[in-house]
Amino acid sequence: IAGITQAPTSQILAAGRRMTLRCTQDMRHNAMYWYRQDLGLGLRLIHYSNTAGTTGKGEVPDGYSVSRANTDDFPLTLASAVPSQTSVYFCASSDSGHTEAFFGQGTRLTVV
Amino acid sequence: GQNIDQPTEMTATEGAIVQINCTYQTSGFNGLFWYQQHAGEAPTFLSYNVLDGLEEKGRFSSFLSRSKGYSYLLLKELQMKDSASYLCAVRDSNYQLIWGAGTKLIIKP
Numbered sequence: 072i073a074g075i076t077q078a079p080t081s082q083i084l085a086a087g088r089r090m091t092l093r094c095t096q097d098m099r100h101n102a103m104y105w106y107r108q109d110l111g112l113g114l115r116l117i118h119y120s121n122t123a124g125t126t127g128k129g130e131v132p133d134g135y136s137v138s139r140a141n142t143d144d145f146p147l148t149l150a151s152a153v154p155s156q157t158s159v160y161f162c163a164s165s166d167s168g169h170t171e172a173f174f175g176q177g178t179r180l181t182v183v
Numbered sequence: 184g185q186n187i188d189q190p191t192e193m194t195a196t197e198g199a200i201v202q203i204n205c206t207y208q209t210s211g212f213n214g215l216f217w218y219q220q221h222a223g224e225a226p227t228f229l230s231y232n233v234l235d236g237l238e239e240k241g242r243f244s245s246f247l248s249r250s251k252g253y254s255y256l257l258l259k260e261l262q263m264k265d266s267a268s269y270l271c272a273v274r275d276s277n278y279q280l281i282w283g284a285g286t287k288l289i290i291k292p
Contacts, residue, residue, distance in 0.1 A: 113282035174225035
């Protein structure tokens with residue numbers, strides 16, 4: 072692993088199903104973030120974690136949950152997917168709140 | 184509310200210079216970032232400004248005026264590979280990034 076990795080790359084999901092998007096980084100960054108990117112809109116923060124063991128809500132947290140059991144992993148769970156959650160999801164990490172963020176390659180999720 | 188404004192789309196010619204503007208209104212300011220995003224790919228970091236003035240990095244420069252809530256990204260000697268979206272983001276008082284919708288830059292030969 073080099074950098075930040077997301078899985079899966081893409082997924083088609085039936086509405087109502089539960090889904091976990093995985094994110095792993097090997098840079099020992101303290102802060103991690105989940106964003107969604109929709110056409111015509113900027114990246115919108117879903118949840119974040121400033122350090123292992125802590126999480127916080129971003130701009131659009133409803134319908135999503137996260138956990139940060141250790142420094143490297145930051146999974147995002149959709150408890151019961153809805154079509155409005157169709158989007159491209161990016162995980163990112165940064166050394167602290169003061170430095171640039173590095174992004175994973177994204178997960179393209181379609182909820183039907 | 185917090186707001187980042189950038190033009191939706193710009194077109195420029197290979198070899199020319201283009202300036203992409205970004206204006207912002209945020210709750211606090213702890214730095215401004217520019218990222219490049221090619222279609223279907225992740226954003227990648229280009230530049231960071233926290234003090235007023237110009238930061239130069241090769242063909243790319245970024246300028247900040249905190250009093251005006253304004254920044255621009257200047258791209259010189261444009262190449263076809265510069266065709267991408269350019270995202271402006273401001274770190275607010277909570278150290279969270281607020282993102283603009285991005286400017287799609289089209290380079291023509």
